[in-house]
Amino acid sequence: MTDQQIIFDEKLINTRKERIKNKFPSFLHSLAINDLKERLLELEDNFLEILIVGQFSKYWSENIDHKKNNYINDEEFLKISPKSHDLVISAFHLHSVNDPISKLVQMRFGLKKNGVFIGYAFGEKSLIELRKSFEHAEIKNFGGISPRIHPMIDTPTYGVLLRRAGFNYCVSDKLHFEIEYDNPINLIKDLKSIGETNGLLNRNKKILTKKFLNDVLNFYKKNFLSNKLQNKYIATFDIICLTGWISKPKSLM
Secondary structure (H helix, E strand, O other): OOOOOOOEOHHHHHHHHHHHOOOOOOHHHHHHHHHHHHHHHHHOOOOOOEEEEOOOHHHHHHHOOOOOEEEEOOOOOOOOOOOOEEEEEEEOOHHHOOOHHHHHHHHHHOEEEEEEEEEEEEEOOOOHHHHHHHHHHHHHHHOOOOOOOOOOOOHHHHHHHHHHOOOOEEEEEEEEEEEEEOOHHHHHHHHHHOOOOOOEOOOOOOOOOHHHHHHHHHHHHHHOEEEOOOOEEEEEEEEEEEEEEOOOOHHHO
16 A cells, blocks of 8 residues: 555455345445446447456345356455456445555456457445435534545546556546435345445444434434435435446547
8 A cells, every 4th residue: 555545344344244245235236247248238348258356246146147257255465367258247345445546556467469348336425315324413413524435436436546546548527426215224124235335434323222222313304305206215326337448449549
């Protein structure tokens, strides 16, 4: 690590995901996988060897409809042989690592000369409603704010990270989703079920009191009603898609 700040408890995050990776609500992953399938069709490349990286990479491997793919967990040092794959896919892990550039470099080393990298990560305004609700409850109960939701990287910054990792042709764009919930408590349960709860090193480790949680939920219900007739509450998810090439892509030739 050079100029990267250590803010995540990566061991805790990976342990959480390892614990639930065989049974988790997959709708967000499925949204990204459907987008991935469309991008692969647009690339019109015959990817013979695909590697998927992340704690949920097995699920991605089973759902991308490609026979020759392999998958590995996210670890400090990724188990990737140099120049061994035509396509490397990062499946929802870059947004919660301390040194995303290091991970990108390791994945780039695993690509063949004409290889392509595609990565998906949460970013921008993801969980903005829940973040504001927690902040309200923190100020009301404690007179200040402690971190409850992970900081999010925006789309242009992800593009900068790609270039700094050594990719010559970089594209970053955003998929915006607004998911409706009958009750915001179900959103919190979903986040726990996909291992995306607070994994910050300086997180508040006190157990949430019933009063504090009620303040969070009441603020959420008051301010983020999506459908007044059906009492639905909105939850924003921005999914950043990163694409990087080693050599010039065919579309630019």
